[in-house]
Amino acid sequence: MSQAKMSCWAHLGATAALILMLLPVSMNSVHAQQTTDETITENSTNSIITTEQNDNDNDNDTYRVPTKPLNLTVHGVTSSTIELSWLKPEKVNGEIHGYRVYYMHSNYTDVKTHKIYEPGTPFIRFSLSDLKPFQEYNIWVKAFTWKNEGEPSDHIIHKTDVAGPSAPTILNLTCQSQNAIYLKWARPGVFWNTIDYYYINYRSESSNEYKNVEITTDKRQLEIEIPIENLTMNTMYEITLQAATRSTIDSSLIIQGEPTVPRKVLVAPNCDKIPPLMRRSSKEFSAGVIAGMVCACFAVMLAIASFVLWRPCFRPIFRKCFHTAYYYLDYPPRNVPTLQDWENSEQDGERTAVAVQHFAQHVAALHADGDIGFSKEYELIQSETGDYTVENSESAENKLKNRYQNILAYDHTRVQLLSCGGGPPKKGQDYVNANYIDGWQRARAYIGTQGPLPPTFDGFWRMVWEQRVSIIVMITNLVERGRKKCDMYWPKEGTETYGHIQVTLMREDIMATYTVRTLHIRHLKQIKKKKNGTNMGERTVLQYHYTSWPDHGVPDHPLPVLSFIRKSSNANGPDAGPIIVHCSAGVGRTGTYIAIDAMLKQAKSKGEINVFGFLKHIRTQRNFLVQTEEQYIFIHDALQEAIESGETNIESSRLMQHIQDMLCPSNNKTDPWNNLEAQYKLVTSWKPKDFHLVSSTKPCNVAKNRNIEIVPIENARVHLTPKPGIDGSDYINATWFSGFQRNREFILTQHPMENTIMEFWQMMWDHNAQTIVMLTQCDKEYPEFWPTEGKDLESDTFRVRLCGVKETVSGIVLREVAVRSLQDDYELSARIVQGPLNQERPWPHNNNPKVFVNVIQDFHRDYQNGPIVVMDRFGGIEAGLFVLLTTLNKQLEFEQSVDIYMFAKLLYMKRPGIFRSKEDYILVYQCLESLLSPKTRTEPDLYSMTNGHVNTMNETNSIQTTEQVPMDFAIKSPGMREYATVELGTDYEPDYSMTVHLDRTGATTTGNRITRTEHMLPSGGVNPIRNTGYPIHAGSHVTIDTNGYVTNGNMRIPPEGKEATYAIAPQ
Incomplete structure (x- = not known):
């Protein structure tokens, strides 16, 4: 060995020796700490045992144990x-x-x-402490x-309550104008259940009192930006921010989290014209110090690198490392094989493609005689076992990378990961349990894979990157029936790094049956750019996660699955890589998704379907695809539904025209997606069997139904807590229905009968329901079901008490009730919102249900832990219409499209008889049309009556009667929220220019705006004034009520007679 090389290795040896000398010291320290902890635990245990053994017990029967507490x-x-x-x-x-x-x-x-x-001691109390927040024990x-x-x-x-979130991350705090600040932040990294509010606290340097702004939000909003306006020029402001979560135990309790470190910013004139680098908050000035430290560290690293490069012995090593690090600069080659011909295999005999127009008869024939045709076909598919090797999956290096030892990847179609070093990969480094799977007229259209395990996260994201994947489809929950089905391979919050791939969660949109996550991925070793300047090292990936596949079996109906498949498949662009599809093992639900998607494309392209031939073909690419006969049947039923109903999801741009075409009497089209009568027949084609109605038709329950034709089916009915020994005590005529964004969002029920009033309140109590939408009028046949003043309703476990009644001149009635446990201190606040009434016909009698629908949704935000209970006379068309309009309105806002057919059919299948005639179904389209049509005059807003919040001011909304019922126990007050400012028309401004004074508060106003944002309550507490932006009429004598709203005694300011000139200010 040359003297130069010996010198190089001597330097390395000295460095290694120093590291080895330091390692034992660190390890001994850790070991000593562990030993100490174990000793303390052991001694503590021995002490307890010794004490117990030394106690003398005179009981002779030492072999019998105490019975249960x-x-x-x-x-x-x-x-x-x-x-x-x-x-x-x-x-x-x-x-x-x-x-x-x-x-x-x-x-x-x-x-x-x-x-x-x-x-x-006969009665023992104990506090179980040191528990985790929002955890079920x-x-x-x-x-x-x-x-x-x-x-x-x-x-x-029992589940513990939520705790306060961690501090949000302020992303940007700058001066926006001479009287405004721009604030942008990211949601907290740690929170439980939801984030419901943000609180912005700001003050000028000359003030000791913070002003507060409350922002309503939800956990789907990852980043929020707002301007803070009406500030003073040439003033330094200090700002802190904190998030808050509504308690799951007490809906009136808001739990505020950790505040951010105070930040300062100067509000100066013309700051919008100052370059961004000069408009910095005080916190940003410390970035210079950080930059200096980074530069110093970089200089030291550069010096070391220069030294290494200068020594000849290190040049080959460095050259190899350089090539390894930047191997991913270019896209990998794509050698897609030729698509195999599977459509008309001679071995299939009669089982070839079926024309679309004959597919319904084909499915009916397979269903005949107890699905015997499906059984025969599936047995043939199961018997086709090709001799395909799985050597890579069975190798010692890769066995632990397989979630299930019998679900292995065929060698000839497996996805091979590229080598990190540019040369041939080491054994096991290129393995992931995944196979290429063909689609319709496209080879390798999909990648079927297992749910990733923690040791395979890096390989999974390498596969996403190398295969140019844009869409990941996940069809499993992380845990099902207590068993882990998949590990969370994406970041729950913020950014995680998996090998060389950095993944950031940008957005999470949660719907009732699925969730869409927007993920930004970045290759940390790729810096090369395309000619157009686009960074090749960054991409966006969408994960479509279906969350409503049952723990066993298949979904009750294919419509939600079809909608999910269409949306996720259509999101994959023509130049994108294959769609990754995985469930737990990557064969059963994965194969079902792939088969339905491919066959939908075959039907659209060629007008025929060949499920049998396609499944035989893709089973040669990954084993056990479509794992059960039940899944094989579900594929056929889903395709039949898709053929019969067509594409029913209508884009907003053509929605109005579509509704008008459907309602047009001269419409001569016959297909269900263009003809209303044909669609109605398809919606109501399903007929329940006896086993679907086993509870509702029991002799003990028949008398609990107002209309025996409108009853819940068994798997969708609301269950009550059963009473021991009483048959039917768990039954009530009520049905669960999932909305657009929440599973089990609604309960549809009939108006309570005299003999079911307590069962109704038991349902409210059991399911934590706090909002009741009442679409009926009370009379002898439909009695009042709430308590009256001084006369509570009482059961064995709870008591219902009326707390207050409010009514508007437009006829909307709000009743506050409290349901309180008789066994502990738990209390449930609920509100009965009775819609506008009409003596001649039921709701929606005014043909404009939009305002009432929006009011209920806005109001229900305070009570999102429970469902909305919607009732009409029979739990029929009026309640169903309200549920459908609410659901479709949410879908329209989120997706800019609606699927009337899907939600109407799902509702009918959960509550048969809800559409009693074609006219009932036509009413859905008519009300949706009115919901979309612009109106010059709207219904009065319920919120302006209940909370002082004004949405529309085209009608008088003064409270006609207000009745407060005395109580002997405290009712928790509802949560407060900031609402939009109400602005006055310019022609009325001169009348609102004088100073007025506020009674009972110590706060005053200057000019025509309230300037102080707090007032003292009689109890000594402080509440913010909610309508701080309201102009006050000159000479008005006003007070502030207990909810923090300016009022003249019977309504919120401004005084009666000026409402028609108000408009809502943009938020």
Whole structure:
């Protein structure tokens, strides 16, 4: 060896020796810490055992154990504690020394000991502390003597409350104009359940009092930006920001999170013309120090690199590392094989392609005689076992990368990852359990793969990058039936790095049946750019995650699945790579998705379908695709539904024309997607069988139905807590229905009968429902179901009390009720919102239901933990219409399209008889048309009556009657929110220019705007004035009510008679 090389290796040896000298010190420190912890735990345990064994117990029957503790009850819950109580066992069988409280969460069980120093204590209270927020705990208790541990109590399951979120991240805080600041932030990295509000606190340097702005939001908004206006020029402002979450235990409680570090910004004139680098907040000035440190570190690294390059012995090593790091500069080659001919295989005999117009008869024939035709076809497919090797999957290096040991990737179609070093890959480095799968007239249209495991995350994202994937389809939940089906391979918040691929969650849109996540991926080793300047190292990937596939079997109806497949498949551009499809194993639901998507394209392109031939073909590319006969049948049923109904999702740009064409009497088209009568027949074609109505038709339940033709089917009915020994005690005529963005968003029910009023309130109590939409008028046949003043409704477990009634001149009535437990301090606040009434015909009698629908949705934001209960006389067309309009309105806002047919058919299949005639179905289109049509005059807004918030001011909205009912227990006040400012027309401004004073508050106004944002309540607390932007009429004598709104005693300011000149200010 030359002297130069020996010198190089000597330097390396000295460095390695220094590192090895330091490692034992660090390891010994860690080991010492672990040893100390274990010793403390062991000594503590021994101490307890010794104490217990030294106790003397005079009971002779030492071999019998205490029976179970009784009446284990939860009394209070916070984010970290659950207050428990229980009674001692009926048979002690010795002297009780204490109790052990077991609590299980996420398959982990912990235990805490509660020692008893007075053995005769019959009633025990215990606080279970140090719990995790928003976590469900399974809790039970055992008594113990010095000798034995007793029987476990009955288990109770309870979830802790949410805790406050972590601090948001301020992304941008700059001066926007001479009186405004621009603020942009990202949602907190840590939160539980939802983020409901943001609070912006700001003050000038000369003021000690913060002003507050409350922003309503939800967890789907990853980034938010707003201007803060009406500031003073040439003033330095200090700003902090914090998020807040609504309590899941007490809906009136808002839990505020950690605030951001205060930031300062100067509001100066013409700041919008100053270059961005000069418009910095005070926090940004510290970036110079950080930049200096980075530059210094870079200089040191550059010096070391120069030294290494200068030494000849390191040049070959560095050259190899350089080529490895930048191997991904160019796109990988794409050698797509020729598409195989599978459409007309001679071996299939009669099982060839079926024309679209004959497919319904073909499916009916396969369904005949107990699905015997499907069974024969599927057995033939199962018997086709090709001799394909799986050597790579079975190698020792790759066995742990397979989620299931029997689901392996065929060698001839497996996706091979590229080498990181440019040369041949090392054994196992190119493996991922994934196969290319052909589509309709496109080879390798899909990649079927398993749900990624943590050791395969890096390989999965390498595959996404190398294959130019734009769409990932996931058809499993992370956990199903208590078993892990897939691991979370994407970041829950912010950014995660998987190998060389950095993945950032940009957006998450949650719908009732699926979720769409927008992911930004960046290759950390790729810096080369295209000629047009686009960065080749960054891409956007959409993950379509179907969340409503049942734990076993197949979905109840194919319509939501068809909608999901069409949207996810259409999102993949013509120049994009294959669609990655995975479930848990990557064969059953994965094969079902691929078969339906490919056959839909074949039907559209060629007018025929060949499920049998296509499935035989793709099973030669990945084993066990379409894993069960039930999935094989579901594919055919889904395709039949798609052929019969057509494309029913209508884009907003042609929606009005489509509705008018459907309603046109001269429409001579016959297909269901263009003819209303044909569509109605298809919507109502399903007929329930006896087993679908087993509960509603029981003799003990028949008398609970107003109309035996409008009843819930078994798998969609709302269940009540059953009473032991009473048959039918779990039944009520009510149906679950999923809206657009939430599963089980609605409960449709009939007006309660005299004999079902308590069952109705039991339903509200059991399912935490807090909003009731009432579309009926009360009379002898439809009695009042709420309590009256001084006369509560009471059951064995709760009491219902009327708290207040409000009514507008337009006829909207709001009733506040409280449902309070008789066993603990839990209380449920609920509101009955009775829609505008008409003596001649039911709602929507005014042909403009839009305002009422929007009001209910806006109001329900305060009570999102439970469903909306919608009732009409029979739980029929009026309630169904309200649910459909609400759902379609949300879909239109989010997707700019609506699917009337899909939601109408799903509703009918959950509550048959809801459409009693074609005219009922026509009403859906007519109301949707009115919802889309611009109106010059709108209904009065319920919110202006209940909360002082004004949406429309075209009609008088003064409160006609307000009745407050006295109570002997406190009712939790509803949460507060900031609303839009109401601005006055210019022709009325001179009348609103004088100063007025506010009674009972100590706050005053200057000019025509309220300047102080707080007032003192009688109890000494502080609430913000909600309508701070309201102009005040000269000479008005006003007060501030307990909700923080300026009022003249019977309505919010401005005084009556000026409403017609107001308009809502843009937000």
